[in-house]
Amino acid sequence: MYGGQIVEGGDSETVTQRPAHPYTQLLIESAPDPERSVIALDAPPEEVAAVSAGCQFAPRCPKVQSRCWTDAPPRTEVDSYGHWAACWLYVEAAA
Template identity: 90%
Template sequence: MLDVSIRLGVLNLLLDLKERLKLAVLYITHDIASARYFADETFVMYGGQIVEGGDSESVTQRPAHPYTQLLIESAPDPERSVLALDAPLEEVAQISTGCQFAARCPKVQERCWTQAPPRTEVDSYGHWAACWLYAEAAA
């Protein structure tokens, strides 16, 4: 983690090199705001599994997976109130054989605990999410 001004300078340098030299860059971060600024495509991982992906604009402006939604809502924003998670901490320790995010998901369903959700297209631009909420809508 770098100081904000230094981080911006490094990101601008990488972006310039990427565009000027036609480089491919794999940018791994916990800062989803910088991913939107820097990346053409964004993939969100939770528990070692990719749970959402697509072009950076779609993933960050219209997050589909509940984890991505919480990740974006957790980014500092002076115009938004603080998000409170509903799940008690002891539930987070539960292990799911289905969706890895089930213990912390505010939209969890019974089958989330036992069945891994399929990867489902969210829109026609290649944006997808691995979540039962979208699998039901597509069916």
């Protein structure tokens, strides 16, 4: 969940081993590892509030597209095991 929106779902092993949404990917990458630098994921509340119609993660997303700011992405199946992500990247891949 990011900014009050559920961004990815599925069984815990699938979501943690094969994260689909950019936010989930960054969360997994931010797990403590002395070999890597730390990635900050907390957005200031005013930054999250600024995106009312689109994806709440748009201000921080490394894969942001123009429609992410204006249109909330639908939940899209990532695989056939109930794994889904609310991200425009997967809407295009499913088409």
